[in-house]
Amino acid sequence: MRITETEFFTELTDPKIPAMAAAKRAAEEGNLPQAEKLFADYMRENLSPETFFKIPYVREWYPKEEDREKILARADRILDGWVSSCGFPWHFEGGHVDWITNRTPNGYREWPWQLSRHGEFSGLAAAYLLTGDERYAARYVDMILSWIEQAECPENASGFATETWRTIEAGIRLSSSWNYAMFAFLHSPAMTDRALTLIFMSVYEHGWRLRNFCTGFNWLIHEMSGLLHITLLYPVYRDGAEWQTFAFSKMEEELKTQIYPDDFQFELTTTYHGVVLRYYTLVMDAFTTYGKSVPDNFHEMIVKMYSLYPKIVRPDDTIPDLNDGLERSIRSDMQKALEYDPGNGAFRYIATAHKEGTPPPFTSVTLPYSGMTVFRTDWTEDAMWAYFESAPFGKAHQHEDKLEIELYAYRTKLLTDVGRYDYDRSLMRDFVLSTRAHNTGMVDTFGQNRRKNYEWHPEDLAKKSDISWHFGEDYEVSEGTYADGYGPDLIPVTHHRKMIFFKKGIEGTKPFFVLVDTFTPMDGGEHLYEVHFQLDKEPIRAQGKCVTAKHENGVSLSLISTAYPTILIGQYRPRYMGWRQIYAPGTDHEHMPAPAVTFTEYGGEKTVVTVLYPNNEPTCPILGVALEDDGFSIETTDKSKHFFAFSDKNFMTSPEG
Template identity: 40%
Template sequence: MGENVTGPLLSDRRFFQECLNLEYEGMQEVKASVLKEDFCGARKAMAAYIRRTLDPERFFTIPYEAPENIYKFPEESDEDACRRICRHTLISVGVPCEYGEGKPVDWKANPTYNGYREWTWQLNRHNDWKLLAHEYRKTHNRRLAETAAELFTSWVRQAVYPGDCPGYSTDCWRTIECGIRMGANWPYILFTFYNTEPFTDDILIDWYKSVWEHGERLSRNHMTGNWLIMEMNGLAQIGILYPQFILSGQWLSQALGSLEEELDRQIYPDGFQYELSTGYADVVVNNYQRLIEVAKAFGKTVSEGMLEKLAKACELDVKLMMPDGCVPDINDGKHRNVEETFQCRKRIFPENKTIRWITEKFETGKPDFTSIALPWSGFLVMRTGWTTEDSWALFDAAPFGKAHQHEDKLSLLFYANGKLLLTEGGNYAYDTSEMRRYVLSTRAHNTVRVDAKDQNRLKNYAWKEEDIREKADLKWKLGPVWDYGESNYREGYGENPCPGTVHNRRVFFNKSQKEGKPPFLVVVDRMASDEIHRYEWLWHIDSELEAVQKGRISFHEIDAAFSAGEAEVIEGREEPEWQGFKAVGTKQGMYRKLPCVSIKADAGQIRIVTVLSPCKGLSGRVHKVTASAMPEEDSVVISFEDGTEIAFREQEIIQTV
């Protein structure tokens, strides 16, 4: 496409003769002009029709939703951010770009030091425009409407519709951005500004032409996974909010049908979306909710089946919830507050008892479980109760996610003493940095490496439709004193992973609090191979290191005792490979150092027992753990600093839980 081509590509002739249903109620004047091929008159009549028929009172019954991934300067208010936007200083993925007041915005620019493509892509979601609209509704400041008109005009001229061009080869028209624009941001912007003086007839016609081009792209060039949900939400909203389009009914039907099918295709029977990311599970539900609320406001219906399946997906948050009221950031996940999420979900599920328990302390909605297994998605959640003072642990025996995966099978998280003490590397910016590679790798998780090599399920990964109905490789039993979970990793390690080394992990969560000891974890790992390997156990501890001793490492808030191997604590190391970091946000540069316990042993067959015991003063302090390194043995003796011991056999607990 030539450099001098500007958008929208739709000519007046094609738009008015082929894209609009001229028989639609109220379109008589538009039709009369089109029949005379008076397209100047048709533009004027169409703009008048838009201003006459758009119904903002109906649209704004839907509560405002702040744009996802909106970035502002620290301490910057919405009002200050809008003044900045009016000066054409825009921020994407945390990086500002000063175009200059009165100067055009380059929608294909990338000011990042490393060419981070998300900067350009996320700029083209138009979060800033929505912020202008929200502030305008509060202040009616004309300059905000003028800026929105300027930004739209510059964008629609530069961002030329690419037809069937693959999404990743475009700066402005990835289908995920198309879905977000149509399903989250543009409707709010249009219903705010359509009747303001800066939104001229020409702007309104170009807006509708561009929306048509979005509909064509979303209906023909959609993707899979969470992208598809965003794309179909956007397409469905075009079908609802632009009923004058001749294809609006077809697009709405296509989108609703696809969204109905995807609930069965993407959601495991236990409620987790198949990417197994707490961030994208929420993205999926959120996009369904956006559509449901628009449909309700404009007199459209969605099926009861869709609502029932969606409610089950919502309840995943409670199953996973930590004592701080947040879900953990599993895979490319997000440490997200459940009550805040459910305040929003309550709008579409006002009678859901679980949601009401979270948002209103509605006691009849309190779960009838504490610990719970997710048999299909493969997570075991162990907890002592539902208060902020309780302890919580999560065992990851999950299959490899459909997207946004980390190489972390058999990893563990442990929340105690009001803190996620056993943590992971977290989620980081989607760039090509060492930190991004680190958080994706086994190095950043609490599991085992072999010969300095990571798990590599991605290498031979292929999703099959029937996988959504397959249960995970997870055994578990839940009881009043002990919870138990077990799984295996056998897919190989390194660049060319070959099966041959099997990692079996058993997790025992002691909840008894006997003699005042806090709940603690006992982790039994068995490594099996016909060859000698160097095994490395990793434990990422978010606490201040106190002492490193043989068989025990003490932190301020937790002890880690182990029955075999030599240990060191690594923190903030970059050579020969990154280790000992934690992401503190998804913007580039947002990470900090974190102590990582590394325990190494050379063996073919070996059993090692690790005890992770939170401590307050002397209570819970572990002196040592004694266990045979022979894989066939199953006895464990835990000696505490107060002189007490706990001795058990693995099979006894498994059989008696």
């Protein structure tokens, strides 16, 4: 450990607490066993498992009798020497865990990092709470002391450094697994005076490192949550009051510097928006349960962050996996949101699967700072929904996907990007970050490259994006431009995309969308232009300039373009394309071949018009789309042609909508 036991008792605990003062005197006299006993007795008498297990998020974790078989099976595997990180299990002979060595065949960096989030401690604690079996307590003590012995707290290392002491892990384990295990095992005979002392010496080192080596963005919220939990649950440290003041100050500041005015966290990823929100609610729940106050703006900003979800939610109450996001249902999030705003009808509507509450007071909506438009016909489960973005690059976890679109209709996901992937150095990880994996444009086979010259400035949070829009009775439109160059040399071509929602369709059709993609070379040259669409694994049919993907439920999506398509499935060379993420925990088969459709043009300035026609009927009523001098025409199966001018006032937009 970085600190000695004598230093801990004489300099680092709070001498204003009589028991800590007595332990200090014993240590100064060289009687460390007595100091350990005084300290441990005080902790056993003053920590309150009864209060801890009343914290709302802890109640969620408390083991349920109906889960006994699963909980005990997991705990027994841990007894036998098994651990698991990132879905990859490993067996340590004799139970002697090596916390440092990476056991994955591909050297996946996250494995040792996430192993030190100590999910095994929670697993053992759950089994102990159900059974009282002391084998689980003994295994926990053995594991945590072995970690403390192997994982020495670094003296002066960045919060991003080391395999076991990255500050994100330190914040996570002191917001969750370490606390859960401590209060579960506190009165077990396995928790000897010596064990308790060593564990709380390490807790002090966690506080010291989180206070002095904290980082930024979503990591900082993990870190400050951990630090605040230390000060709340274990108020025995000399520096505790200063740590708490510092952590609350940081979290208050981050609410001003991480959240856009339209409610999205500045990484612009649905996962990390949820992570940041979750850690604020952890702190609120814990401090409220213990009868302690939090800064005044916490409650208001938590409600504000929850308010993002109704804006972007699909008709099935899931949110898309934007950037390094994760597609998931938000009903449980909205249930939690009701604790903070019980009168919010929109929160209740989603939380109850539309059985109670009232729909949000909007259908389509634009987030002008986050640069996103969501089109929506209504708030029924059969609604048509689409997403268009002309967003800032975001603070972290970015994908090269400006002008991305997604589509959901007739209770079916029809168009999404290919998902996210493990944070490794694989071809698939490189792919999901790239323009190749998204529904937008490329130039000369190269993708967008905002990352090359990207810099974040705090004042960017107050700037609106370049998105503009207009919502009318018959048409809704949103548009934006990518102008930061393509490929490593930043090929100087701009891509302007306009997405038009024909809310009432045209004669003989249902509602549909039209994309108008214009590529303009700034170098006066000719280039290859590609417009990409990532389809699911469903069978597809190509005929002329139309590609149709039909799902098992009979719903289809037809892509009808002015350009000819190419279909790529499971391609490695010349470009890695035609793949999609899948979830298969415990295996390395986490992606699969899936169709990618590319419509291609070549020349100087070029415009590609594509109709996106969602359909729940056997045939598509649109035969084709043609580019005209000043607009485009759509031909239907009755041979009618419908012309739409680019200058049509219905298609005009503004940055104010």
